[in-house]
Amino acid sequence: MISLELIREISRSSPTKIVLIVLDGLGGLPDALAGRTELETANTPNLNRLAAKGICGLIDIVGRGITPGSAPGHLALFGYDPVRFIIGRGVLEAVGIDFSLEVGDVAARGNFCTINKAGLVTDRRAGRISNDECIELCRLLDGLVIDDIQVLVCPVREHRFVVIFRGEGLDADVTDSDPQQTGVAPRVITAPQPKASRVADVANRFVTRAKKTLAGHYPANMILLRGFSQRPKLPTMGEIYRLEPAAISVYSMYRGLARLLGMEVLKTGTNIEDEFTTLKQNYDTYDFFFLHIKGTDSAGEDGDFERKVRVIEEADRVLSSLISLEPDVIIVTGDHSTPAVLKGHSWHPVPVLLCSKWCRPDRVSEFSESACVSGGLGRFPATQIMPLAMAHALKLTKFGA
Amino acid sequence: MISLELIREISRSSPTKIVLIVLDGLGGLPDALAGRTELETANTPNLNRLAAKGICGLIDIVGRGITPGSAPGHLALFGYDPVRFIIGRGVLEAVGIDFSLEVGDVAARGNFCTINKAGLVTDRRAGRISNDECIELCRLLDGLVIDDIQVLVCPVREHRFVVIFRGEGLDADVTDSDPQQTGVAPRVITAPQPKASRVADVANRFVTRAKKTLAGHYPANMILLRGFSQRPKLPTMGEIYRLEPAAISVYSMYRGLARLLGMEVLKTGTNIEDEFTTLKQNYDTYDFFFLHIKGTDSAGEDGDFERKVRVIEEADRVLSSLISLEPDVIIVTGDHSTPAVLKGHSWHPVPVLLCSKWCRPDRVSEFSESACVSGGLGRFPATQIMPLAMAHALKLTKFGA
Numbered sequence: 055m056i057s058l059e060l061i062r063e064i065s066r067s068s069p070t071k072i073v074l075i076v077l078d079g080l081g082g083l084p085d086a087l088a089g090r091t092e093l094e095t096a097n098t099p100n101l102n103r104l105a106a107k108g109i110c111g112l113i114d115i116v117g118r119g120i121t122p123g124s125a126p127g128h129l130a131l132f133g134y135d136p137v138r139f140i141i142g143r144g145v146l147e148a149v150g151i152d153f154s155l156e157v158g159d160v161a162a163r164g165n166f167c168t169i170n171k172a173g174l175v176t177d178r179r180a181g182r183i184s185n186d187e188c189i190e191l192c193r194l195l196d197g198l199v200i201d202d203i204q205v206l207v208c209p210v211r212e213h214r215f216v217v218i219f220r221g222e223g224l225d226a227d228v229t230d231s232d233p234q235q236t237g238v239a240p241r242v243i244t245a246p247q248p249k250a251s252r253v254a255d256v257a258n259r260f261v262t263r264a265k266k267t268l269a270g271h272y273p274a275n276m277i278l279l280r281g282f283s284q285r286p287k288l289p290t291m292g293e294i295y296r297l298e299p300a301a302i303s304v305y306s307m308y309r310g311l312a313r314l315l316g317m318e319v320l321k322t323g324t325n326i327e328d329e330f331t332t333l334k335q336n337y338d339t340y341d342f343f344f345l346h347i348k349g350t351d352s353a354g355e356d357g358d359f360e361r362k363v364r365v366i367e368e369a370d371r372v373l374s375s376l377i378s379l380e381p382d383v384i385i386v387t388g389d390h391s392t393p394a395v396l397k398g399h400s401w402h403p404v405p406v407l408l409c410s411k412w413c414r415p416d417r418v419s420e421f422s423e424s425a426c427v428s429g430g431l432g433r434f435p436a437t438q439i440m441p442l443a444m445a446h447a448l449k450l451t452k453f454g455a
Numbered sequence: 456m457i458s459l460e461l462i463r464e465i466s467r468s469s470p471t472k473i474v475l476i477v478l479d480g481l482g483g484l485p486d487a488l489a490g491r492t493e494l495e496t497a498n499t500p501n502l503n504r505l506a507a508k509g510i511c512g513l514i515d516i517v518g519r520g521i522t523p524g525s526a527p528g529h530l531a532l533f534g535y536d537p538v539r540f541i542i543g544r545g546v547l548e549a550v551g552i553d554f555s556l557e558v559g560d561v562a563a564r565g566n567f568c569t570i571n572k573a574g575l576v577t578d579r580r581a582g583r584i585s586n587d588e589c590i591e592l593c594r595l596l597d598g599l600v601i602d603d604i605q606v607l608v609c610p611v612r613e614h615r616f617v618v619i620f621r622g623e624g625l626d627a628d629v630t631d632s633d634p635q636q637t638g639v640a641p642r643v644i645t646a647p648q649p650k651a652s653r654v655a656d657v658a659n660r661f662v663t664r665a666k667k668t669l670a671g672h673y674p675a676n677m678i679l680l681r682g683f684s685q686r687p688k689l690p691t692m693g694e695i696y697r698l699e700p701a702a703i704s705v706y707s708m709y710r711g712l713a714r715l716l717g718m719e720v721l722k723t724g725t726n727i728e729d730e731f732t733t734l735k736q737n738y739d740t741y742d743f744f745f746l747h748i749k750g751t752d753s754a755g756e757d758g759d760f761e762r763k764v765r766v767i768e769e770a771d772r773v774l775s776s777l778i779s780l781e782p783d784v785i786i787v788t789g790d791h792s793t794p795a796v797l798k799g800h801s802w803h804p805v806p807v808l809l810c811s812k813w814c815r816p817d818r819v820s821e822f823s824e825s826a827c828v829s830g831g832l833g834r835f836p837a838t839q840i841m842p843l844a845m846a847h848a849l850k851l852t853k854f855g856a
Contacts, residue, residue, distance in 0.1 A: 056518035060538065064521070414484055414492070414803050416828055430825075432834040434519060441520030445802040452800055453517050454527035454537060455544035455682050 058133065058294050060453070061441055067296040070382035070447040073333070073343045074439070076131060077369060078124070078308075079351030079392025081404040081423060085359055092350075092359060092394060093405065094422040096366040100373040101407070104384060106419035108409030111431025113439065115390050121401045127389030128311050132291060132344075133440035141314065142226065142283020147216045150310030153208055155285050160219040160226040160253055163281045166191060166274035167213070167240075175236045179213040180274040188212060191274055194267050200256045210306065217279065219257065224284075225250040231261055232278035240278055253282065290316025291342070295444060300336060302329045303346035312344060326365075330372045337379055351399075354392030362394050383410045383446045385439060386421070403433060410446035459534060459695050461854070462842055468697040471783035471848040474734070474744045475840075477532060478770060479525070479709075480752030480793025482805040482824060486760055493751075493760055493795060494806065495823040497767040501774040502808070505785060507820035509810030512832025514840065516791050522802045528790030529712050533692060533745075534841035542715065543627065543684020548617045551711030554609055556619070556686050561627040561654055564682045565608070565616040567592060567675035568641075576637045580614040581675040589613060592675055595668050601657045611707065618680065620658065625685075626651040632662055633679035641679055654683065691717025692743070696845060701737060703730045704747035713745055727766075731773045738780055755793030763795050784811045784847045786840060787822070804834060811847035 082091035115122040115130045116137065125146055126136030144161035155161060166188065168177040183191075188209040195217075196207040203221035210216060227250040231240045240261070245254040257279060264277045291299045293316070301312030301319050309319045318340065322332040326347055333343050349365035376384065387406035390399050405426040416430030427433075431442070444450045483492035516523040516531045517538065526547055527537030545562035556562060567589065569578040584592075589610040596618075597608040604622035611617060628651040632641045641662070646655040658680060665678045692700045694717070702713030702720050710720045719741065723733040727748055734744055750766035777785070788807035791800050806827040817831030828834075832843075845851045 056521060056538070060521075412484070412797065412801075414824060415490075417825060428829060430828050431519075432513070432828075434834075438519040441518065442802075443520075445520035445522065450520060450522060450802070452522045452524050454524035454541065455547055 056438070056441060058289060061133065061444070062289075062294045064451045064453055065294065065296045065444060066449055066451055068447070068449050069341065070449060071337070071341050072383040072443045072447050073345065073376060073381045073385070074131065074443065075345045075347070075369075075384070075386045076128070077347045077350045077366065077386065077388050079354045079390060079399065080388025081391025081393070081400070081402045082354070082362065083393035083395050083400075083402065085395065091423050092354070092362040093366055094424065096363045096370065098366060098370040098421060100370045100377065101386060101421040102419065104377070104386065104409040105407045105421040105425070107415065108407050109413040109416050109431050110405065110407045110418040110421065110426045110429030112403040112423075112426050112429070112433045113387060113406050113436040114403050114433065115436045119401050121399050122390045123399070124307065124389060125311060128308065130436035131387070131389055131439055132315055133294065133437050134288065135437055139286060139288055141286055141311065143281025144216065144226075145283045145285055146307050146310055147210055147214070147281070148208075148218060148310070149313055150306035150308075151208055151210055151216065153216060153218065155218070156220065157285060158222075158224060160224045160282055160284055162217050162257070162279040164207070164215040164217050165213050165232060165278040166215070167276050167278050168273040169240070169276040173239050175233065175238060175240060175276070175278070177273060178232070178236060178278060182212045183274050185209070185211050187274065188215060191268065191271060195264050198260065198263065200259050201252065203256045205256070205260050213274070217260070219253060224253050226253065226282045226284045228254040228257065228282045230280035230282075231257070232280040240276065243279065257282070285314070288315060292316050295342070295440065295449070297342040298340045299342040299344065300340040301344045301346070302332050303348070304329065305346065305348045308346045308348075317344060326368055327372050330375050334375060334379065350388070351392045354394050355398060357394050357397040359394035383408065383443050385443055387439065404436070406431065406439065408442060408446060412446050412448070457839070457842060459690060462534065462845070462851075463690070463695045465852045465854055466695065466697045466845060467850055467852055469848070469850050470742065471850060472738070472742050473784040473844045473848050474746065474777060474782045474786070475532065475844065476746045476748065476770075476785070476787045477529070478748045478751045478767065478787065478789050480755045480791060480800065481789025482792025482794070482801070482803050483755065483763065484794035484796050484801075484803065486796065492824050493755070493763040494767055495825065497764045497771065499767060499771040499822060501771045501778065502787060502822040503820060505778070505787065505810040506808045506822040506826070508816065509808050510814045510817050510832050511806065511808045511819040511822065511827045511830030513804040513824075513827045513830070513834045514788060514807050514837040515804050515834065516837045520802050522800050523791045524800070525708065525790060526712060529709065531837035532788065532790055532840055533716055534695065534838050535689065536838055540687060540689060542687055542712070544682025545617065545627075545684045546686055547708050547711055548611060548615070548682075549619060549711070550714055551707035552609055552611055552617060554617060554619065557621065558686060559623075559625060561620040561625045561683055561685055563618050563658070563680040565618050566633065566679040567614045567616070568677050568679050569674040570641070570677040574640050576634065576639060576641060576677070576679070578674060579633070579637060579679060583613045584675050586610070586612050588675065589616060592669065592672060596665050599661065599664065601660050602653065604657045606657070606661050614675070618661070620654060625654050627654065627683045627685045629655040629658065629683050631681035631683075632658070633681040641677065644680065658683070686715070689715060693717050696743070696841065696850070698743040699741045700743040700745065701741040702745045702747070703733050704749070705730065706747065706749045709747045709749070718745060727769055728773050731776050735776065735780065751789070752793045755795050756799060758795050758798040760795035784809065784844050786844055788840065805837070807832065807840065809843060809847060813847050813849065
């Protein structure tokens with residue numbers, strides 16, 4: 055396997071530009087009637103033109119049969135072995151709201167939820183309370199000190215918040231309190247190893263305090279915590295690829311992930327068109343752009359086949375503005391599949407297209423799962439996307455004499 | 456990954472014969488007008504017949520996106536992981552001129568070059584001086600002893616020579632003096648680690664002496680050194696595969712590489728037909744032949760699309776004489792791509808065909824980059840060519856009970 059160390063050795067800075075467009079959860083499955091996936095159903099003249107001019111293939115994100123979460127999905131796309139580099143959900147949420155996570159902090163993703171009188175979870179999202187209410191409730195829980203550990207509580211949006219445990223010698227290897235289902239009680243947080251027992255203890259005491267504080271705040275009368283984690287040590291994309299990378303995403307988590315990898319996060323608006331406008335406005339300043347489109351995944355998760363089709367079509371429309379900039383390399387792919395019929399992430403390989411002056415075109419003239427099967431890029435691990443992008447941008451020197 | 460150790464365990468000697476034909480830099484890119492690569496443009500009835508009868512695919516030499524040098528390219532074809540086994544340019548040049556490199560010798564590739572009065576390089580190849588002049592100048596520089604280290608200087612051809620530093624406890628981990636560009640001064644050779652500081656020091660003193668000696672020999676009034684290296688420890692092909700391997704190449708560097716791997720280097724002439732004649736003459740004596748064709752790469756490096764097409768067509772013509780010998784396995788491939796439009800090595804995968812009585816034929820009936828995409832061998836690492844060749848020659852026993 056080609057290591058990041060090898061790539062770092064042969065990478066060189068150059069004025070060429072790479073744009074990586076990630077349609078979150080792009081890959082799909084056919085609907086029962088027409089037998090076509092979301093991408094195959096969508097009318098995508100621009101993507102098809104790029105596919106015809108460029109080269110296509112299918113990527114495995116973690117490995118065949120493995121369904122990736124959002125973090126491993128994106129890490130793989132950026133060239134980081136997602137099995138080697140693990141980023142916890144708590145860390146992702148924290149960096150996603152610009153919380154300045156210190157080395158050693160333990161972060162967890164929190165949900166305000168609803169429990170009934172028997173203490174069983176009836177709604178894991180407390181009816182998706184408003185942002186304002188989230189801010190207000192976080193203020194009630196924030197600022198405790200338990201066993202010398204500072205407990206910081208920050209709102210994210212709706213029912214979501216982050217809790218950060220700050221103190222000396224903390225270990226994040228504890229279980230979730232979130233049972234990921236309704237009809238059961240929140241779980242007690244436990245530490246499989248003694249080194250994390252202090253964090254488990256403090257977290258449980260925090261949950262107990264929160265339950266008391268929230269008692270009168272139905273439907274947000276309890277909290278669920280998951281993804282306890284600490285900031286991992288990662289080489290930045292600038293260090294590895296000698297790039298000046300920028301990230302554009304409407305969603306905080308992806309901005310946070312990009313920031314962890316040393317990307318400059320660009321301010322953008324609320325929809326796909328805003329994201330492409332942001333790219334254009336900053337085009338001269340960076341040589342790598344990660345543009346993230348969330349709607350495909352959200353629609354897939356909701357089981358809304360038609361909406362996923364529409365998001366793909368919208369992305370295709372605004373793509374024309376990018377094509378006119380003539381970046382040296384355009385890559386369009388996803389961080390995993392989210393077939394509407396499965397209502398969730400899946401293990402299916404993700405179509406990818408790469409368009410560049412220096413690609414060897416194949417016979418694929420349509421960007422779809424079934425056409426990509428016979429694409430010239432073949433089927434390959436997602437971690438090889440970045441070396442391919444770098445090569446086609448002529449940013450990699452020769453390996454060996 | 457299948458290790459050389461595993462292959463060694465299951466390899467057995469047998470009378471069957473394998474011929475591996477390497478068209479250097481075979482893979483190409485389409486020209487702007489016709490949209491066909493060099494191989495797709497060439498008229499290749501024999502290669503197409505082999506492709507139809509055999510099985511095709513595409514190989515990655517080092518990995519997707521990685522552009523290999525000649526040494527890693529060939530090492531991979533012979534089954535040696537090119538990231539694990541590194542052969543320096545100096546060693547390659549030395550063994551390529553039959554210089555008998557001792558263990559511990561440090562070899563560097565040298566160029567006679569031109570510098571101006573300000574000491575800046577104006578021509579990295581000194582106008583490609585004649586072989587005779589190269590021999591004469593090497594004689595002037597040869598035979599120094601600096602700090603108890605013997606400095607041997609041997610001509611290669613035109614502006615190229617090899618310098619060998621011979622002494623006790625030398626380490627080759629020093630930087631190049633060759634800046635790989637004009638308009639700048641030759642670089643001072645440095646040692647990143649103290650253990651190599653003596654070699655750096657002696658090499659710098661040698662360069663200074665050479666500059667004085669060559670002062671009146673414009674355009675060859677200076678030297679550039681690069682690729683300081685020592686002979687690596689490699690298992691031979693005989694040890695791994697239990698083969699009696701022979702190498703046929705018009706070019707010294709490939710003969711040298713073959714010799715490092717324990718191949719017998721056969722005397723041959725100056726063109727492709729000579730090489731095939733040599734093969735025929737020695738057909739009974741060996742059971743593995745590496746036949747190297749350089750012209751494809753040279754034409755690609757020169758950006759000469761038409762010449763590359765002609766070299767491929769010439770190779771195709773003489774191939775008929777080999778086919779009539781009916782070797783048990785014929786493989787035709789390249790050590791990397793050298794698209795004429797890129798005028799250099801590239802990362803693009805290389806078409807490969809394998810023809811044997813025991814292959815499972817696919818539907819590919821034409822040897823070309825685009826046809827090989829859908830070949831039965833699929834897309835795979837070049838290091839798996841040798842196990843495939845051995846298997847089809849029935850030279851590998853079963854693995855496991």
